[in-house]
Amino acid sequence: MANSKYEYVRFFEQPDTLLPNTWIVVRIDGRGFTKLCAKYGFEKPNDKRAIDLMNAAAKAVMADLPDIVLAYGVSDEYSFVFHKTCQLFERRASKLVSTVVSTFTAFYLHLWPTFFSGGLVDDVPLVAPLLPTFDGRAVCYPSVQNLRDYLSWRQVDCHINNLYNTTFWALVQKGGMDSVEATGLLKGTFSADKNEILFSRFQINYNNEPEMYKKGSVVFRDYELVDPASSNVAQTAEAADNVAEPPTLSKSKVESDKKRRAKARITVEHIDIIKDEFWDRRPWLLT
Ligand code: ATP
Ligand code: ATP
Ligand code: MG
Ligand code: MG
Ligand code: MG
Ligand code: MG
Ligand code: MG
Structure with a gap:
């Protein structure tokens, strides 16, 4: 292409390449969802349709971007973890963030009717101008431990939020309080107090609440589970950080791994990712 006198404007672009060999987390969050929930009549504290929709959009993002190894979602947010070796868009932050945000938003809108119509209640069509949109950011985590801590x-x-919201909405919906009274009652309370309020006033055992609400949603590529007792078990997070890079993998191995990853089933589970067990049983996720 011929140079033009306008070409110089390109040099105003600033580089935003993310640090190499670090786990990239792109977190998106719904903009103004407090208002959006009210407009579209989300059930409180947890509208299952909205969570299923978030999860379906997240699965679609992961299917589109094989460099994402895992995603974690709660409320109106989703965190997508790109493998530390990811080279997509030369690791440019703005490209990665904008691609995740727009792909997620496109699927969220596309799939909305699947989850918000055809049920027992009336259809809930999206009506402009208050439409679902998301913001996004990218953060790099240098070690597996940092990533797991994130x-x-x-x-x-x-x-913490779900325990608070469950108690708050019980006080409002079942206890007849208004939101000022419920907020006042919960001010300064600890977890044990909230559990006690739920149990003594409403016979709700918080432990029996759905895992989806208590744990959020973990999306990952599913291979065969590894028995944590076997000898070729996963390295622990610390070990994975300390171990030297494996010898360079052959090109065909890299290619076949990539194909395997692309073909793997993407699953959603509502389980603990704080303890070691989840990671020990799925050693392929963070290696
Ligand atoms: P911001 O634009 O700053 O993110 P926001 O209104 O989206 O503003 P958040 O802190 O992101 O603020 O909170 C999201 C709100 O959406 C919370 O009130 C949360 O309870 C609500 N929400 C999200 N998902 C659901 C759901 N599935 N069911 C019911 N409420 C939900
Ligand atoms: P990348 O993901 O790298 O952006 P791309 O295929 O989108 O890849 P672009 O450089 O963005 O590459 O080019 C956009 C392409 O879409 C061009 O080939 C352009 O001619 C075509 N295109 C865009 N808008 C129209 C349109 N309205 N009608 C016909 N062709 C279009
Ligand atoms: Mg926000
Ligand atoms: Mg939000
Ligand atoms: Mg939020
Ligand atoms: Mg273009
Ligand atoms: Mg283009």
């Missing part, structure tokens, strides 16, 4: 942070947040 994911633990999100899952702990899920637990």
